[in-house]
Amino acid sequence: xxxxxxxxxxxxxxxxxxxxxxxxxxxxxxxxxxxxxxxxxxxxxxxxxxxxxxxxxxxxxxxxxxxxxxxxxxxxxxxxxxxxxxxxxxxxxxxxxxxxxxxxxxxxxxxxxxxxxxxxxxxxxxxxxxxxxxxxxxxxxxxxxxxxxxxxxxxxxxxxxxxxxxxxxxxxxxxxxxxxxxxxxxxxxxxxxxxxxxxxxxxxxxxxxxxxxxxxxxxxxxxxxxxxxxxxxxxxxxxxxxxxxxxxxxxxxxxxxxxxxxxxxxxxxxxxxxxxxxxxxxxxxxxxxxxxxxxxxxxxxxxxxxxxxxxxxxxxxxxxxxxxxxxxxxxxxx
Numbered sequence: 001x002x003x004x005x006x007x008x009x010x011x012x013x014x015x016x017x018x019x020x021x022x023x024x025x026x027x028x029x030x031x032x033x034x035x036x037x038x039x040x041x042x043x044x045x046x047x048x049x050x051x052x053x054x055x056x057x058x059x060x061x062x063x064x065x066x067x068x069x070x071x072x073x074x075x076x077x078x079x080x081x082x083x084x085x086x087x088x089x090x091x092x093x094x095x096x097x098x099x100x101x102x103x104x105x106x107x108x109x110x111x112x113x114x115x116x117x118x119x120x121x122x123x124x125x126x127x128x129x130x131x132x133x134x135x136x137x138x139x140x141x142x143x144x145x146x147x148x149x150x151x152x153x154x155x156x157x158x159x160x161x162x163x164x165x166x167x168x169x170x171x172x173x174x175x176x177x178x179x180x181x182x183x184x185x186x187x188x189x190x191x192x193x194x195x196x197x198x199x200x201x202x203x204x205x206x207x208x209x210x211x212x213x214x215x216x217x218x219x220x221x222x223x224x225x226x227x228x229x230x231x232x233x234x235x236x237x238x239x240x241x242x243x244x245x246x247x248x249x250x251x252x253x254x255x256x257x258x259x260x261x262x263x264x265x266x267x268x269x270x271x272x273x274x275x276x277x278x279x280x281x282x283x284x285x286x287x288x289x290x291x292x293x294x295x296x297x298x299x300x301x302x303x304x305x306x307x308x309x310x311x312x313x314x315x316x317x318x319x320x321x322x323x324x325x326x327x328x329x330x331x332x333x334x
Contacts (some may be wrong), residue, residue: 005242006241008115013027013123013288036232037052038165044255045099046278051088051092053086054094055087057079058087059087059088059092059093059313060096060100061095062076062080062087063076063093063097063133073090073093073094073097074090075091076093077089077090088093091311096156097302101326104172115220115221117226118217118218118220118222118226118324118325119322119324119325119326120153120193120323120325121190121216121324121326122152122154122228122321122322122325123154123320123322124154124157125152125157125281125284126152126183126185126189127152127156127189127190127191127318128149128152128153128155128190128192128193128322128324129151129152129153129159129179129180129190129191129192129193130150130151130153130192130193130194130227130229130230130324131148131149131176131192131193131194131200131230132148132149132194132195132197132227132230132231132234133147133149133151133167133172133197133199134145134146134147134234134237134238134283135147135150136163136196136247136253137245137246137247138246138249138250138253138256139246139247139248139249141153142256144168144211145163145164145165145247145250145253146163146165146167147161147162147163147235147257148160148161148162148163148164148167148171148172148175148233149161149176149230149233150176150179150192151229151230151233151278152244152278152282153193153229153322153324154163154281154322155273155278155279155281155282156229156233156272156273156281157265157278157279157281158180158261158264158278158279159179159282160175160182161181161185161257162175162255163250163254165250165254167197167199167263167309168199169199169202169203169205170200170204170274171202172199172200172202172204172205173202173205174210176192176205176208176209177208177212177263180192180212180214181333185211185212185214185252186213187212188203188213189213190214191214191215191216191217192214192215192217192219192220193217193227193324194207194217194218194227195218195219195227196219196221198219201218205238210212216224218242225325226324227324228324229324233264236268237257237260237264238265240260242256243256243260255310264278265277265279266278266279272319272322273318273319274286274290274316274317274318274319275287275316276290276318281318286318289319290315290317291315294299294313294315294316294318297313298313301313
């Protein structure tokens with residue numbers, strides 16, 4: 001600084017300050033004889049309106065008490081006023097909470113866990129089953145029947161269904177037990193996937209799954225895409241040309257569902273399984289049927305090859321694996 005003062009009358013101040021690394025205002029103060037301001041600690045005078053330490057402790061005790069622990073300061077302030085009590089202003093309550101790093105959500109609210117996205121794969125029948133419940137409109141306003149359906153996601157075959165007046169956990173347990181037994185599922189050899197409905201997560205159903213050695217899988221809450229095969233099957237049911245607006249009786253509904261499931265399993269050609277029926281895939285007939293179809297195509301090609309612009313027809317095969325939520329690599333699902 002002393003060297004800068006000596007050169008101040010010979011060198012432009014801007015260049016001098018840049019070279020010396022000081023501000024121009026500092027240089028001018030020193031040239032004018034104004035002493036450099038030194039940092040100092042100035043004690044603030046305590047306001048006469050400030051709460052004493054005892055009063056602050058009293059307010060914090062009220063804010064932390066069980067009665068008001070989950071309420072906002074404005075609510076606490078109003079409640080105390082209704083009881084003829086004034087401790088301090090709302091802003092002072094916030095100031096005390098802020099000093100204690102407590103300005104945050106004070107209410108006791110539900111903390112929901114992060115649900116993991118289910119990633120399930122089936123490379124053949126009887127590996128992964130999906131089940132769900134849908135409502136069918138009964139004969140009277142407000143009357144509904146519950147339809148429980150379980151299907152194999154690889155073959156799309158409906159392995160079991162049950163129509164009841166009202167679904168509950170015990171009926172669901174009985175339905176699952178019968179269906180898995182009929183399919184001959186051995187412990188540890190299958191996964192049963194469902195959403196998080198009351199019947200799906202009920203203790204009797206979960207206990208049965210554990211007893212049978214079946215792996216339980218559940219959709220994330222409010223994510224219908226986690227159970228796409230059951231949703232698709234219900235859509236096929238309800239968009240069937242003969243599906244009525246409402247069923248005339250429980251027996252009517254039962255007969256209709258029985259006929260539909262027979263048609264769905266044995267006659268419905270499904271685009272996701274090479275236009276085969278679910279029964280063909282589920283019972284191991286897919287390769288034979290696809291080979292026979294290919295022979296027909298080859299014969300047609302040999303007879304009139306000019307009609308096949310793409311050349312010799314290629315054999316159609318089943319997808320090697322069926323996924324619920326395939327894992328993504330670099331943002332691309334595989």
